[in-house]
């Protein structure tokens with residue numbers, strides 16, 4: 001089975017349960033592996049827990065400085081842009097780290113344009129300066145972290161001049177970034193796919209977290225590290241069991257206590273639960289070998305998977321493919337059976353925002369005739385496979401079970417109900433149940449409608465924890481801010497990552513002399529399965545294009561709009577050229593790598 005981070009919490013949960021209980025297979029994973037997984041791994045390694053942001057978005061305007069690393073949120077999360085503009089209006093500063101001068105970088109006080117794939121060196125260079133300039137928060141490092149000595153030693157090997165050679169970012173800009181980041185009392189580092197989708201993404205994010213830890217900017221009010229999670233339910237979709245190694249509530253499939261707990265909720269013998277399976281790419285790569293059939297829900301891997309042409313070959317080698325989708329995607333077009341399903345406004349369900357805020361979305365329009373929900377599909381398939389119970393079609397019923405399954409886990413939803421969600425404009429996990437927690441059965445039917453009005457009230461201040469308890473007796477208020485007292489590690493301390501700069505997986509050479517990196521556009525979404533069907537969006541963004549610096553364009557003899565072929569060791573694509581000074585000059589950055597390699601390693 002293969003799922004997606006756009007599925008609601010209820011669907012992601014049911015999918016994981018379906019694989020393990022109905023099919024008895026370990027072979028399930030999802031597209032989030034191609035998204036922010038490296039940040040999740042780095043966050044877990046450092047803090048003992050992965051939640052996109054450990055604070056609400058509303059904290060951003062009130063901090064002193066934000067370093068935004070490889071996020072082009074002006075195009076990819078336009079509604080979030082206002083928090084950064086408010087930050088600046090309040091006197092805070094914004095530093096954007098992106099090889100391109102993006103629409104987001106246009107909002108920055110300082111734009112650092114590193115050579116792609118060198119963020120690890122950049123973060124270490126900043127940490128070097130923090131140490132050299134005596135800006136380490138020694139008391140915090142002592143009391144709340146471990147591993148500093150090793151991380152410090154690694155950072156000290158990254159001299160500013162060396163980092164300038166590797167990254168192309170001039171030393172005065174490095175110094176300015178440290179000054180802006182360290183001057184205010186609170187500051188944040190936020191990463192997105194730019195630094196994360198690298199062969200060394202986990203270490204790169206670890207280096208940025210190190211910068212936060214050394215300066216005492218994690219687990220304190222208005223400070224911290226966060227990952228700007230992408231898909232519609234990019235956060236909740238990674239918590240409830242559609243991952244190969246995972247049980248609901250962000251539990252580990254290898255943890256015997258977690259297995260016992262979840263098996264009891266599911267009414268099965270814990271020994272019957274399969275162990276961890278293959279992760280996304282390995283799973284797709286194995287299609288047509290020991291995996292003979294696939295049920296796919298919420299992803300279009302023929303377009304979006306790495307080595308997509310190879311993955312398509314693997315998919316074609318299957319005996320049987322079934323796809324649940326809203327549209328006939330490129331992947332659905334290869335299926336033996338396509339099950340048309342409802343989406344978004346056509347159905348009720350919960351999602352969890354990048355801040356860990358669980359949100360209720362109620363059905364707003366009727367689906368087309370004959371179109372069923374993913375939950376209905378799983379219910380019917382389970383029944384035909386001999387499992388009559390445990391796969392309800394009503395999302396709230398699924399959520400009630402998810403609450404119990406997640407109880408006691410890192411992402412504990414047990415104190416959250418649909419009724420609360422509607423009333424409180426979302427609830428942040430972890431939110432354990434208390435004796436006062438209501439169940440769905442307590443819910444008065446007419447209450448739901450008042451609640452829906454309340455959910456439109458987005459003005460509720462997130463910084464007032466009292467609002468969370470309003471009208472809910474002594475229910476747990478939820479946790480808008482994590483780590484204020486301790487981190488989620490065994491000893492409560494955050495861990496520095498012992499990381500050093502290393503080159504990208506493939507450096508430019510004589511045969512492939514140019515660096516390619518990718519970015520998204522506001523008018524198209526993901527593989528485009530949905531947005532390429534909208535005429536207005538296609539008019540705004542008809543297809544991919546290749547940005548070239550004028551120097552490179554001149555060298556290639558390419559004019560604006562000319563078709564250019566991009567050739568890598570893995571494939572070839574042709575797209576029109578767009579000539580812009582907003583992108584780094586590749587040739588000079590190639591030369592500087594050469595120097596950095598040839599020079600002595602400090």
Ligand SMILES: Nc1nc2c(c(=O)[nH]1)N[C@H]1C(S)=C(S)[C@@H](COP(=O)(O)OP(=O)(O)OC[C@H]3O[C@@H](n4cnc5c(=O)[nH]c(N)nc54)[C@H](O)[C@@H]3O)O[C@H]1N2
Nearest residue numbers: 070071072076116117192193194230231519520522525526
């Ligand atoms: N309109 C639209 N919105 C979307 C999506 C979409 O497809 N379309 N997808 C959604 C999803 S799933 C996600 S994950 C998010 C992604 O959101 P973002 O992470 O903001 O999106 P990207 O454009 O992939 O990458 C961000 C920036 O990283 C830069 N970059 C490239 N290489 C490097 C590097 O080596 N270092 C650094 N520091 N930066 C680099 C690129 O120039 C780009 O501007 O957006 C979500 N929102």
Ligand SMILES: Nc1nc2c(c(=O)[nH]1)N[C@H]1C(S)=C(S)[C@@H](COP(=O)(O)OP(=O)(O)OC[C@H]3O[C@@H](n4cnc5c(=O)[nH]c(N)nc54)[C@H](O)[C@@H]3O)O[C@H]1N2
Nearest residue numbers: 031034035297298299300301304324325329526527528529
């Ligand atoms: N070249 C390249 N590859 C990339 C990326 C990139 O920037 N460049 N980005 C990577 C990232 S960050 C991500 S997140 C992935 C995304 O990769 P994909 O998961 O392939 O992205 P989508 O195009 O959103 O595909 C989701 C599919 O699910 C369907 N769908 C939507 N809602 C529902 C639902 O409720 N139920 C069901 N059953 N189906 C539904 C949609 O119609 C669509 O066909 O791609 C990754 N791959």
Ligand SMILES: [Mo]
Nearest residue numbers: 035036230231
């Ligand atoms: Mo993503």
